[in-house]
Amino acid sequence: MPQLEVKNIETYYGPIMAIKGISFEVEESSIVTILGANGAGKTSVLKTISGVMEPEKGTIEFMGKRIDHLDPDKIVRMGISHVPEGREVFHDLTVKENLAMGAFLRRDKDGMARDLETVHAYFPVLEARRGQLAGNMSGGEQQMLAIARALMARPKMLLLDEPSLGLSPVLVKEIYDIIKRINEEQKTTILLVEQNAWMALSTAQFGYILELGRIVMADPCDELMENEDVREFYLGIKEESVRGSKRWKRKKRWR
Amino acid sequence: MLVEILQTVLSGISIGCIYGLVALGFVLIFKATEVINFAQGEMMVIGAFIAYSLITMLNLDYWLALLITILALGLFGMLLERFVLRSLIGEPVFAIVMLTIGLGYAIRSGVSMVPGWGTDTYGFHTPFTDKNLHYGDLVISWEQVSVILMTLVLIIVLFCFFRYTRMGIAMRATSQNQLAAVYMGISVNRVFSLTWTISAALGGIAGILLAPFTFVHMNMGFIGLKAFPAAVLGGFGSIPGAMVGGVIIGVTESLSGVYLPEGWKDIAAYIILILVLMLRPEGLFGIQEKKKV
Ligand SMILES: Nc1ncnc2c1ncn2[C@@H]1O[C@H](COP(=O)(O)OP(=O)(O)OP(=O)(O)O)[C@@H](O)[C@H]1O
Numbered sequence: 240m241p242q243l244e245v246k247n248i249e250t251y252y253g254p255i256m257a258i259k260g261i262s263f264e265v266e267e268s269s270i271v272t273i274l275g276a277n278g279a280g281k282t283s284v285l286k287t288i289s290g291v292m293e294p295e296k297g298t299i300e301f302m303g304k305r306i307d308h309l310d311p312d313k314i315v316r317m318g319i320s321h322v323p324e325g326r327e328v329f330h331d332l333t334v335k336e337n338l339a340m341g342a343f344l345r346r347d348k349d350g351m352a353r354d355l356e357t358v359h360a361y362f363p364v365l366e367a368r369r370g371q372l373a374g375n376m377s378g379g380e381q382q383m384l385a386i387a388r389a390l391m392a393r394p395k396m397l398l399l400d401e402p403s404l405g406l407s408p409v410l411v412k413e414i415y416d417i418i419k420r421i422n423e424e425q426k427t428t429i430l431l432v433e434q435n436a437w438m439a440l441s442t443a444q445f446g447y448i449l450e451l452g453r454i455v456m457a458d459p460c461d462e463l464m465e466n467e468d469v470r471e472f473y474l475g476i477k478e479e480s481v482r483g484s485k486r487w488k489r490k491k492r493w494r
Numbered sequence: 495m496l497v498e499i500l501q502t503v504l505s506g507i508s509i510g511c512i513y514g515l516v517a518l519g520f521v522l523i524f525k526a527t528e529v530i531n532f533a534q535g536e537m538m539v540i541g542a543f544i545a546y547s548l549i550t551m552l553n554l555d556y557w558l559a560l561l562i563t564i565l566a567l568g569l570f571g572m573l574l575e576r577f578v579l580r581s582l583i584g585e586p587v588f589a590i591v592m593l594t595i596g597l598g599y600a601i602r603s604g605v606s607m608v609p610g611w612g613t614d615t616y617g618f619h620t621p622f623t624d625k626n627l628h629y630g631d632l633v634i635s636w637e638q639v640s641v642i643l644m645t646l647v648l649i650i651v652l653f654c655f656f657r658y659t660r661m662g663i664a665m666r667a668t669s670q671n672q673l674a675a676v677y678m679g680i681s682v683n684r685v686f687s688l689t690w691t692i693s694a695a696l697g698g699i700a701g702i703l704l705a706p707f708t709f710v711h712m713n714m715g716f717i718g719l720k721a722f723p724a725a726v727l728g729g730f731g732s733i734p735g736a737m738v739g740g741v742i743i744g745v746t747e748s749l750s751g752v753y754l755p756e757g758w759k760d761i762a763a764y765i766i767l768i769l770v771l772m773l774r775p776e777g778l779f780g781i782q783e784k785k786k787v
């Protein structure tokens with residue numbers, strides 16, 4: 240049984256349907272990615288899972304239990320932590336206080352102290368800057384803080400919304416290395432939403448492609464990387480020699 | 495001469511502390527919910543009347559009465575949030591602000607209808623009534639000193655709460671970024687509830703502290719009109735700012751009451767406010783903070 244099972248969810252912003260009947264699943268301790276362009280609905284999917292938005296239709300099961308109409312705090316308690324798009328750290332709190340908020344629902348002092356050490360080991364910069372206001376940190380440091388803050392809840396599953404957003408290639412690589420380590424060492428399941436298809440596909444094992452609120456492809460990442468359409472539209476690799484003359488009328492095949 | 499100035503300044507500081515406490519009530523609610531609670535002054539009215547009843551009618555000890563009043567107002571603030579304000583979440587902010595103005599009216603007329611309260615003016619004795627400290631020519635009233643000391647204690651308690659406790663930090667976090675707070679599993683409803691509880695309790699305390707100076711009356715809450723500029727002066731969002739703003743306005747008012755012609759006293763607060771806003775539009779302690787909801 241998959242750890243997370245999403246079935247036919249539909250989510251709206253008022254009258255606007257952002258998610259148009261999506262199903263997918265995530266196996267325990269795996270890394271799964273959802274790729275999509277701007278406005279495809281990636282953020283909305285994650286928000287629906289973490290309970291900030293409620294699906295109008297469909298079900299979400301986490302470890303065999305329905306979570307689709309639970310309050311966000313219940314969902315955090317069950318072990319899903321959300322690292323939001325654009326980091327959303329608490330600007331006027333110190334790094335230390337931000338991390339404490341990540342552990343807001345926990346009471347086990349010893350476990351929290353141990354997890355703080357773990358998190359500092361992944362992101363040494365956070366220990367060095369623990370007294371600094373989060374708002375005064377660089378974008379990369381804030382991204383690290385946002386991930387660390389989510390880890391402080393000791394989640395079973397981490398929802399990552401575009402962790403590469405606005406970061407230099409070197410930093411993106413660094414952050415993705417840590418994401419992989421977290422997955423391997425803590426066995427934390429990772430559901431990763433990205434526009435940076437290259438990074439995501441080389442990190443995850445399984446990928447879904449989301450367009451205009453619908454999933455149009457679902458395959459292991461190595462197969463997606465070989466797929467012509469993915470290569471052209473998501474990885475930006477044009478295979479002119481093969482299709483050259485027909486380029487002008489080429490359409491995405493799944494439409 | 496010097497003695498007179500000192501005494502004037504001291505009485506300004508003590509009344510300024512009360513302005514500051516009321517301003518703090520405005521600021522806490524505004525930071526959390528972006529609503530300005532124009533009924534904040536009326537929390538003082540209720541607080542003063544409850545303390546008056548407990549002390550003069552039931553002959554309770556001042557400190558016990560203070561404690562009960564704090565608890566009663568806290569409970570009142572909590573119920574107000576739960577049963578009135580919460581149902582309005584999602585309505586435009588100005589509508590909620592209008593509601594608080596109506597609430598202020600309702601509380602004043604409610605108070606005037608309570609048997610034994612009504613529209614008369616009352617007073618009660620505190621452990622500090624008619625006690626003075628003498629330093630040569632300087633006579634300092636304990637009543638004023640006690641206000642300053644109690645305000646200091648309160649500020650320290652609040653400071654520690656917001657700095658060191660889990661819920662206090664969560665309240666700051668929620669006021670900075672509500673959505674992120676939800677992602678942490680912080681219940682925004684609980685934060686709002688606690689905010690109203692604390693603000694109402696602060697109003698109650700301010701009412702008790704003010705009573706020896708202005709007596710207990712259904713209109714004593716209009717002091718909120720002075721506390722509001724104090725909050726703006728401090729940057730409307732900063733806790734120390736609210737206190738400093740309150741003290742500045744208290745002292746200016748008290749000095750202009752003694753050294754300037756009649757009438758200046760009442761507009762002094764606003765003149766200071768306008769001057770400061772011309773020089774520093776964001777207020778003394780204000781920072782242009784980005785707020786994400
Ligand atoms: N607050 C909102 N109100 C109304 N419509 C919204 C809102 N947020 C998103 N939408 C719409 O929902 C759709 C999906 O948006 P979503 O933010 O999930 O996309 P996304 O894939 O995360 O995009 P991006 O890569 O730009 O972050 C878009 O059409 C968007 O315009």
Ligand SMILES: [Mg+2]
Binds near residue numbers: 281324400
């Ligand atoms: Mg998005």
